[in-house]
Amino acid sequence: MTDAAAIAGPKVNIVSRVAAGRAGPVAAVSLVILALWYLGAIYMNAQMQIDRFEREETAWSAGDLVSATLSQERPLLPAPHQILVEMKKTIIDTKITSKRSLVFHSWVTLSSTLLGFAIGTVLGIFLAVGIVHVKALEKSLMPWVISSQTIPILAIAPMIVVVLGAIGLKGLIPKAIISTYLCFFPVTIGMVKGLRSPDPLQMDLMHTYNANQWQTFWLLRWPSSLPFLFTSLKVAIAISLVGAIVGELPTGAQAGLGARLLAGSYYGQTIQIWSALVTAALLAASMVALVGMIEKQLLRRMGARP
Amino acid sequence: MIARLDKWCVAAAVLGLTALLFPPVAGGRWTDGPEFLGAAVLLVALSGFFAWKGVTAFWHSATLVLLVIAATAISLGFIHAIGDGMTTGSGFWLFNLALWAVAWRGIDGIAAFRSTNPRWQRLANLFVPAAFGLWMIYLWEIAVVGFGVPQVLLPAPGMIGDRFMGSLDILWEDFQQTFMKAVLAGYIMGCGSGFLVAILVDRVPFLQRGLLPLGNLVSALPIVGVAPIMVMWFGFDWQSKAAVVVIMTFFPMLVNTVTGLTASGVLERELLRSYAASYWQTLFKLRLPAAMPFIFNALKINSTLALIGAIVAEFFGTPIVGMGFRISTEVGRMNVDMVWAEIVVAALAGSAFYGVVSLGERAITFWHPSFRERR
Incomplete structure (x- = not known):
């Protein structure tokens, strides 16, 4: 809150109250971005539209130009409402089983995302448990876990899909493998940190109880690592979706959001590309939000204060 | 003095001895490749010795690691020397299993290495992940060559190196x-x-x-x-x-x-x-x-x-x-x-x-x- 607002005291007007919160600024910035988007759409599509007008030798005014640029069939930058209309058409108006339905494609992507996420999480947790408990594993494996991520796996994802396809593994599994590879890293790093997070005092207490390693793990290490796990899971699920989408790029554009992207780019269907992108964004945001909600519920049950 | 046998070395010695009973190449005999036979005998002898003596000092681990390096080199030469028509036998894989146990024991020993000299310590810290990576590449190579994995699926590291x-x-x-x-x-x-x-x-x-x-x-x-x-x-x-x-x-x-x-x-x-x-x-x-x-x-x-x-x-x-x-x-x-x-x-x-x-x-x-x- 600024000094001026503080001095104003009880007479705080509605403007500064909205500006002080978070929803107000976010809404304002979003509106500005939306406005910029429209201006950008008009600006970027104008040249093509002017060319078309001249080819058709029609007289045009500024108003005509604006309305025409916002309703092109294959614009350089589609306007937000065009994307929304396309999304409504492909999500609500189309039958789910149809190949034109975005729900169908989203489900294809989502299923491999979730499978990869599940495997990656389990693998990541097991690796972390090994690293925390076995000295030689920590020394030999940990540097490789870290350097495994400097390899741009996403970039070679298509190759993995094609090669696995050559031995008959098709569809869900290859994409899930890529997601797994991307997922396990944040989980391992977070869990190693989390499993080590109990302080020495608590570890000593377990020791005085004569607790064995197993009991120490389940009663102390595991519960105290959960906040770290969920922070990692939020990163992991977002990155898992990216892996699944990129994994779909080389499958010959059959199904999935990535395939929609590729098909759209082949045929210059910009509105299709953008609607697939926005759907992917919504999917990512809602999955992260879902993990966040589960975290809140679970941690509250375990007695964490909000 | 035989209070406790070192279990990794015991496993290596037992596996190595068992390996000598099976042919290294399908239909072949150990005596066909004298170098490989030598490596296997050395492996059994050394792991037997350390199973009894225990891996306690740094030079014990270092010896084991040197043994592993020599054995992997010989085994790589061996697997590339056998002809296209022949496949590796169970003796070869048992030998590598024994080698794995020895390698694990050696790396484990070096991971526990503590020195007051920070330079030596840093070298040891660098060695452990490097050895792990090299071991993985070795496994990759012998698995691809030994099982005859089609090159389209997964080329051997040596082949990638050549192409590189x-x-x-x-x-x-x-x-x-x-x-x-x-x-x-x-x-x-x-x-x-x-x-x-x-x-x-x-x-x-x-x-x-x-x-x-x-x-x-x-x-x-x-x-x-x-x-x-x-x-x-x-x-x-x-x-x-x-x-x-x-x-x-x-x-x-x-x-x-x-x-x-x-x-x-x-x-x-x-x-x-x-x-x-x-x-x-x-x-x-x-x-x-x-x-x-x-x-x-x-x-x-x-x-x-x-x-x-x-x-x-x-x-x-x-x-x-x-x-x-x-x-x-x-x-x-x-x-x-x-x-x-x-x-x-x-x-x-x-x-x-x-x-x-x-x-x-x-x-x-x-x-x-x-x-x-x-x-």
Whole structure:
């Protein structure tokens, strides 16, 4: 809150109250971005539209130009409402089983995302448990876990899909493998940190109880690592979706959001590309939000204060 | 004195002895390859000796590691020498299982190595992961050659190495196109603009509250998806790839810098205020240095993101050069060894890039607790 607002005291007007919160600024910035988007759409599509007008030798005014640029069939930058209309058409108006339905494609992507996420999480947790408990594993494996991520796996994802396809593994599994590879890293790093997070005092207490390693793990290490796990899971699920989408790029554009992207780019269907992108964004945001909600519920049950 | 036998060495000795009972090559005999037989006998003898003596001193582990190095070299020569028509027998695999036990014991011993001399300690710390990596490559090689995995599926490391050395000029051209042009240009522009916008956001609290949640949201989104759009806008050459990299690197930099700028302590800020320091003086003398760990965090995240973005963007259209282009075309032609050579380049470039940023971090944020000498 600024000094001026503080001095104003009880007479705080509605403007500064909205500006002080978070929803107000976010809404304002979003509106500005939306406005910029429209201006950008008009600006970027104008040249093509002017060319078309001249080819058709029609007289045009500024108003005509604006309305025409916002309703092109294959614009350089589609306007937000065009994307929304396309999304409504492909999500609500189309039958789910149809190949034109975005729900169908989203489900294809989502299923491999979730499978990869599940495997990656389990693998990541097991690796972390090994690293925390076995000295030689920590020394030999940990540097490789870290350097495994400097390899741009996403970039070679298509190759993995094609090669696995050559031995008959098709569809869900290859994409899930890529997601797994991307997922396990944040989980391992977070869990190693989390499993080590109990302080020495608590570890000593377990020791005085004569607790064995197993009991120490389940009663102390595991519960105290959960906040770290969920922070990692939020990163992991977002990155898992990216892996699944990129994994779909080389499958010959059959199904999935990535395939929609590729098909759209082949045929210059910009509105299709953008609607697939926005759907992917919504999917990512809602999955992260879902993990966040589960975290809140679970941690509250375990007695964490909000 | 036979209080406790070393179980890994016992396992190695038993496995090694069992290995001698089975043929190393299907239908062959151990006596056909005297070197390999020698390696196996040495393995059994040494692991038997250490099973009885126990692996306690450093030189015990060192001896075991030397044994493993020699044995792997001989076994590689052996597996490449056997003809195409013949396949490896169970004796060979039992031998390698025994070798694995010995290698684990040796590395375990060296991982426990403690020295007061930090240089030796660092060398030992470096050796353990390196040995682990080499061991993995060895397993990969013998598995591919020994089981006769088709080359299309997974080429042996040796073959990838040959291809790598044989096509250095192509790899270098691709590297220049993708890394030197697209990645570096995009990385510098993306990180630079993210940094500048962060300073702007920091000056305007309204923007900070409005833009930051959106920035956090965007960093969870699959941004690589904009690649086809960028290719449409900026053409096939490196400019479109750089644009993808700019978008991918912008938001992590923005979010991290803004967070970092709030990292300086209240006490320090009050001090500068009492000095009547201006905004810019406070920024350059206190808040930016305090933000450096966060900024370097973003730089490190971005170093891998940038390479990914550039390569993925190349799948959507390129001139006939570039790492992503090479990967997608060579996969189509089933030249998997070339693809793997390109992956090696990408891995080396990614690790080197990350390493350079880490070195910069070490030099600039040397004061940070995470760099203090651990005792």
